[in-house]
Amino acid sequence: MRILVVEDEAKVASFIKRALEEENYAVDACADGVRGLELALTGTYDIIVLDLMLPALPGIEVLKRLRAGKILTPVLILTAQSQLTQKIEGLDAGADDYLTKPFAIEELLARVRVLLRRGPGEAAGILQIDDLVLNPATRDVTRGGQRIDLTAKEYALLEYFMRNPGRVLTRPMISEHVWNLDFDTFTNVIDVYVNYLRNKIDRGRDRKLIHTVRGSGYILKSEG
């Protein structure tokens, strides 16, 4: 397992590096954001430990460019302040976990172990059914590797389906989770949007993924 540590405080960096190496991880360390991004973009790391306050390029920019470059390596961010907004910004930008400085090295090691267990796809929250792939961090949707453009509502509907594969979703359930509105006035709208989604996801494909369950609702599954 190879870990990249991007941290400009030399003491902290060497402390982390040594601790990780004692656990038999291979570790590369660098001290600025530009070099960090360059190394991270090679995609050869299993985990990236990323400080947010960095010279040359802030950690949050490193993270955003990494995710925009489709590199899904799990990222553990280190924040100097315990400020909530920084953590939220980091997690929204595609970080998988965070630690606030100062931290106990044992906790960092434990969090690294958790991220390694989860693996890259799952850590980044990638959802996949058959050849349909949805990335909640970037809101990218592809089928068979082809990009599918969805409106905000269509995306929300698909994400709900993909978080509940193989489960019959009734119109009231869809209404409540996707529209947050009362069901009664909405039945027709749901059917209309499911059809929009079908046109983009299933139309012209051999394997249909969205199926109607007569009298109940809809189900997303790969067979049938």
Ligand code: CA
């Ligand atoms: Ca720093």
